[in-house]
Each structure stands twice: as C-alpha cells, then as structure tokens.
Amino acid sequence: MSEQNVYSLSLSARATLDLHSLNNEGGEGNQIQTRMVDIVAGDGKLYNVNAISGDMFKHIQAEHLYHIVRNGNAQNGRALPLCAACQVFDANRISADAEFMAQIAGKSDAEAIDLMLKACVLDDVEGNLLTGEGRSTPRKSVVEFGWVVGVPEVTTTDSYFHVKYARERGIEADVDEEARQANLEQRIFHRPASSGIYAVVNHYEIARIGYNDIAQHYALDEEARAARYRALLESVLYTFVQPKGAMRAAQMPHIVAFEGVLSYTTNVLPAPTVSPLNAGYVAEIEGVTQALNGLHPGAVITRPFDSLAAFADIVCDLVGTTMPYTLSV
Numbered sequence: 001m002s003e004q005n006v007y008s009l010s011l012s013a014r015a016t017l018d019l020h021s022l023n024n025e026g027g028e029g030n031q032i033q034t035r036m037v038d039i040v041a042g043d044g045k046l047y048n049v050n051a052i053s054g055d056m057f058k059h060i061q062a063e064h065l066y067h068i069v070r071n072g073n074a075q076n077g078r079a080l081p082l083c084a085a086c087q088v089f090d091a092n093r094i095s096a097d098a099e100f101m102a103q104i105a106g107k108s109d110a111e112a113i114d115l116m117l118k119a120c121v122l123d124d125v126e127g128n129l130l131t132g133e134g135r136s137t138p139r140k141s142v143v144e145f146g147w148v149v150g151v152p153e154v155t156t157t158d159s160y161f162h163v164k165y166a167r168e169r170g171i172e173a174d175v176d177e178e179a180r181q182a183n184l185e186q187r188i189f190h191r192p193a194s195s196g197i198y199a200v201v202n203h204y205e206i207a208r209i210g211y212n213d214i215a216q217h218y219a220l221d222e223e224a225r226a227a228r229y230r231a232l233l234e235s236v237l238y239t240f241v242q243p244k245g246a247m248r249a250a251q252m253p254h255i256v257a258f259e260g261v262l263s264y265t266t267n268v269l270p271a272p273t274v275s276p277l278n279a280g281y282v283a284e285i286e287g288v289t290q291a292l293n294g295l296h297p298g299a300v301i302t303r304p305f306d307s308l309a310a311f312a313d314i315v316c317d318l319v320g321t322t323m324p325y326t327l328s329v
Helices: 054-071 098-103 109-119 121-126 177-182 222-241 281-295 308-321
Strands: 004-006 008-020 024-028 031-034 036-040 046-052 128-132 135-139 143-145 148-167 184-204 254-265 300-305 322-324
Touching: 008 222, 008 281, 036 148, 046 184, 054 121, 054 143, 054 148, 054 222, 098 109, 109 121, 109 128, 109 135, 121 222, 184 222, 184 254, 222 254, 222 308, 222 322, 254 281, 254 308, 281 300, 300 308, 308 322
Parallel strands: 004 322, 031 184
Antiparallel strands: 008 184, 008 254, 024 031, 036 046, 046 148, 128 135, 143 184, 148 184, 254 300
C-alpha cells in the first residue's frame, strides 16, 4: 500500500469482556456500585445496562501514550516532548507547569496555544484548558471516546460476596490459637463483576495534531506531527490490548473477542462510525462509505477485523504506511 495521508479515523467495534469492574460509581455501605446507564438499542427499546465511561477509556489511552513517550521517547529518531507536569502524569497537564504558565503570561491565546503545542504531546493530543490570571484558553482534544456500552441481553452484572479478615491490634503474642482466632475481625463486602459484549465507538481528528485552531496554522513541522501520529496509533492499540481501570488487581478483564471496523479518510471528510448497539453496524458503515466515495472517489477506506490480532495488524500497517493529513493554512 502506498503512503496515504489520514484526515479522520474512526473505530466501531464489539469487545467481549468478562468478569471486569473497570468503572464503578462508588460505594454505599459495604456494597460497591457498578456504573449502569439507560440506552435505546437498535430495536428501539429502552434498556438499563452496564457501561464503562468514555472518560475511563480516554484516561487509559492517555496513560499508554504517556508511557510510550516517557519510556520510548523517540519516533523515527524524533524526540517527543512532555511538559513538566505531564512528565509526572499530572491530571492538570501543562496548566500545572508553573514555569510554562509564567512563560505565557501576557501573551495572546493564539501565542499560548502555539507554545503549548510545541511543549507537550499530551496537551496537543488529549486537549487541555489553560487557566489562571484571567486566562481560559481551550485546546480541544484530538481524541474522542464514547461510552463503552453493554449490548442488551448479552451483558450482565452480578455482585459477589467477599470477607476480609484483619487481626485486631493488641493481641498478646503468647495467647493460644483459639483465643487468637476469636479476636479476628470479619469485614464483609460485596464487589461487582460484569461480563458481556460491549459497543465501542472512537474518533480521532488526525489532521488536528499540532494544529492551532485559533491561529489556523500548524505549530509543528510534518516530521514532528508524524511522530506524534504514530505514537497516538500505538496508544490506541494498547488501549484495547490492556484496558486498565479500577479493580484490576483481582479482576483483570478477560478479553475474549474484539471485532469491528476501523475507517479512515484521505480527504477532508469524517471517517464514518455507527454504534455496534445496532447489530447491522458493519453494513451501515459500508453503506455510508459507498455513499461518501460517490462524492469523493476513494477518500474513505474501511478495514474490518474479526479479532484483536487482526486489529493489531491493521494499526501496525497504518503506523508504517500513513501520515497525518495537512490542512491548507
């Protein structure tokens, strides 16, 4: 495949995850409550299902990107920069970098965004809001994650009984075992685990990597943008190879299956996505692709996959054969 320039990239997939607890709402008493949402599925009916928030998956992807940049800090020999705050994975990103915030004091919003884009990959790709001293300058994220939503009738959540034993302090060392056992404190709690098929929708505005939306120009050269694009693709792959989140120490998810469609465009039009809550989502995406290609021949490309291994092959192929699209400036 010859080298192509990617403007927009979308992922629509179904992931089968078993016995996970990646995203919870908190606890009430000794009961951990899993996150449930109300949806209208492809059959037009209302359902209450388990879901993992887009915030959680965006954090997973951002953490993978952080490790790629921090520990494999070069792509094609080009170093990938992180601001001081992102070097320690501060949730406030560059807004928590006192030296940078002092540097942009008195500068226009466009100048501040230029400096931010040059200073940090995470702020460029994941977005941020520069605040402080009367400033409120947004940088919209390149990455967009929808909720990862359980498909009705094939997703379930159960609550499991656990007991934690903790010895009370102050037990004499020379007491017999029967007395020692009598001083054990039982702590009873209930922990959820969810299993099922989950609908995944993501979108990535590839052309906006390094792009200053205020000044309407690129703050980076093509080589730097390409390095960030490839790191982003790697982080997307790792997000589904290792979906991090809550309670992984004892409830690491069983990734049973991953199938769907990755679509991308080589011209200025959005890569199509349809929710896998619709059982016919693959055919819908193909139909939209044909229609869009009627307007812009060959501009939309779909890459279906039926396993995590096939998805990995597609992403690795894109890393080696594509570049980020450059908008006219």
